[in-house]
Amino acid sequence: MFELLGIPPQVLLGQLLIGLINGSFYAVLSLGLAVIFGLLNIINFAHGAQYMMGAFVAWMLLSYGGIGYWPALFLAPVIVGVIGIALERVLIARLYKLDHLYGLLLTFGLALIIQGLFRNYYGVSGLPYQIPSALQGGQNLGFMFLPNYRGWVIVASVIVCFGTWFMIEKTRLGANLRAATENPELVGAFGVNVPRMITLTYGFGVALAAFAGVLAAPIYSVNPNMGADLIIVVFAVVVIGGMGSIMGSILTGFGLGVIEGLTRVFYPEGSAVVIFVIMAIVLMIKPEGLFGKSA
């Protein structure tokens, strides 16, 4: 076999797969952000905090209620989603007529509050959360050892991402949603309760973040800061994909995970900045994003 820039192909293959796994998280998170932006025109800066809450709720369900991973995978997003709905009703709904800027600032403030509260009550060292027994161990793929859980992360996020895409692009409900973004008055006149639909959409976007949080809990440290730095990376993913584009955010999420993975091999120090370099280039050449419709 040939070697690419001194990297044996087995290693490279392993790194591609790892990149894809990280991309799964980007995809689910940026999808939630894109759904919310697409329908509510709100840049949800609290997304990272809501992702963190997903992981924490999973941990709480286990520690206080003895409820394990599999039920948590469903329950935690619902719980966090309901909290999101409450926030939307009480606070965010007041800002729909205003500039994006205000929604961004409000959710940024919410993120500060949520993260601060969790820091006060749970410290910052992180809490342990075990991989569910059914997914422990791994497979030897020849070029690398793939932990079963990481394989599950890819499968679960692909299902959720494309399920969401299908629902929004191919079902009647999705058609209503998309129509409501174009012309809320008209859709309302057809008897669709538009405000309720918007509220539920926000709840759904938040639930997606929480779902990613539960997925992350067994492999990353469950701590209040886990979403704080992630949010601007995910934000960049959404911009690169094209804001509000569902498929764009999914594909860009997976794609950037892979690119970041490759950077970690060839220029590891630069892996934290590569996404921003790509964002700058994309915005310069195709400002509406890779998959966005030009305005």
Place this chain on the structure above:
Amino acid sequence: MIKRIALSTAAVSALVAGPALATDITLGVLNDQSGVYADLSGQGSVVAAQMAVADFDAAGKGINVNIISADHQNKPDIASNIARQWYDQDGVDAILDVPTSSTALAVADVTAEFGKVFINSGAATSDLTRANCQPTTIHWTYDTAALANGTGKAVTEAGGDTWFFLTADYAFGHALERDTTAVVEASGGEVLGSVAHPFPGTDFSSFLLQAQASGAKVIGLANAGADTVNSIKQASEFGIVQGGQKLAGLLLFINNVHSLGAQTAQGLQMTTAFYWDMNDDTRAFSERFKEEMGSPPSMVQAGVYAGTLHYLKAVEAVGSDDAEAIVATMKEMKTDDPLFGEGYIRKDGRVIHDMYLMEVKSPEESTGEWDLLKEVATISGEDAFLPMEDGGCAFALAD
């Protein structure tokens, strides 16, 4: 200006009027109370300082101690601002703890400028007593050189003679890698390579795979806090330890091991200056500490206790708050406290005490939530810390 004059006249009249021996001391605990190091320093360090004051019976000896604290948020500018204000306006005599290297270096400089005392426990950089040493700095608990000497030497001599480093890409990580490399090579080992990861990071699997591919027997984790926890967690997930490679956490605190759990962390070797379950004294102290804080003390918090105790002894001997005399006395007197045992402070401010190579117990061996470590070896202070002659601290080497 005016306020300061008013204060000093008040102090003079107090001196004249009050009992001749009464000394007022204000200690400032400056550390991370909300960020990544809050659990291992934070409020627990304040409690440790208070316990030292109570145990010393300062009030009974005519020393009125007042302890204040603040959060430096791991930002050097905030740390330096608070330190200045404390020395300049709040009459602080000594600053304690100060984790993270960048904030510690900033506070060391401010302390020297004001001619006060800085007893560091939380920071890792050995530069505090080397290139950036100050006559007013005392570095109590550990430093990068001691960590490297402890873990690096023991692991290499036990047969782990090829290393690959996972290094946090900032000054502390590189210092730790540099110091450990020197120790590994001096012990007859070889470093096969290293990879620098962004700091802070969340996913280390890619770097771990590179470490795996290197074929090194030991993967040295030259990072700290959540980064180390995540690297170890993910190494276990990718079956790296089962594959025959050994992990060496170069800077691990008891809190990190606790958050990993014995299941994941078992067999891991680490160097520490203090562990709560070493002898009756440490157990008794830790029991009292745990009542207050809910967890046994970290080595950083233990270091704050010991440093405060030694400082107060020097204050008693000097009989005033004269910083220069106190530091001189601290360096003259042998250190001796229930947590660190006997030791001494070198001219460059480095406290020389024993370090311990520990191993994380398996879940079967562990009998309680915090029963996590067992001792592998004791490393004498002279072996653990870098000799002063090699340190490059100008004022200590001048005469």
Place this chain on the structure above:
Amino acid sequence: MSTNENTKTATPAMHRSVGMPGHMKIIFVVLLAVLIALPFMVYPVFAMKVMCFALFACAFNLLLGFGGLLSFGHAAYFGMASYVCAHAAKVWGLTPELAILAGTVTAALLGLLIGSLAIRRQGIYFAMVTLAFAQMVYFFALQAEFTGGEDGIQTVPRNDLLGLFPMGDDIVFYFFVLFITFGGILFIYRITHSPFGQVLKAIRENEPRAISLGYHVNRYKLTVFVLSATFAGLAGATKSQVFHLASLTDVHWSMSGEVVLMTLLGGMGTVLGPIVGAVIVVTMQNYLAYLGAWVTVIQGVIFVIGVLMFREGIIGVLSKIFKKPL
């Protein structure tokens, strides 16, 4: 660019008295008096910190409040200037005024580079471009040799001013900082109330109309971007002299967020708003430091309340009450 050479630099329709209105004169005089007395009432280093951030927020407000451009990467200019100034003072041994000048010029050049790319985009895309470049600057600061990584540049000396006057004493240095920051803020006020500022306002209100009136809109935008970056740099460079250090804090994206908070809290587009916002945020960080993580919670609550109830900011509300622009 050569197609329309008869560009107007100022429009007659917008000709108004550019002198300072009476109430602003009084406010600035009172402000100056307070600032002169300040170091004798509060801790001078703290007072200097507040003033540096006030200038930083005013610089940011110049871009957001008057230019209508939201930058998410102002930490880049603030931080890089602080690094260059610290390096100039420590390694090259430059005097304070030259070191600060070096930092400020760096920020201006950086602003020219990033600004010329960013102004091609609008709204949220503009903000994202500035964020992307600021992240790259952060990466550079982390990797470059001279910045000292996460230790920053420590023990930065304050050399003698003009090589003549020792600046070691904080009270003495305070008056130098007062001169710089107050001067900077007055200068920004002049810019916003000049014909140039009026054109900016026109662009902000209705860009297509401004274009149809024959203004080279991008040239105005770039100018205000560079000016804003320059003053942010002036603030950052001065701060590194105040604290004797430069560190990653100043280039991190949360610093960019903080300056948005200050400006919004005080009132964007007002003259005094950013100053008030800076005073509140810095004071809070300083005096609530003992509350630990609650500081973030309180900051968050202020954000939320501010956005929901006082979108004009504190000064915006006051200026409505007094029916005078403040």
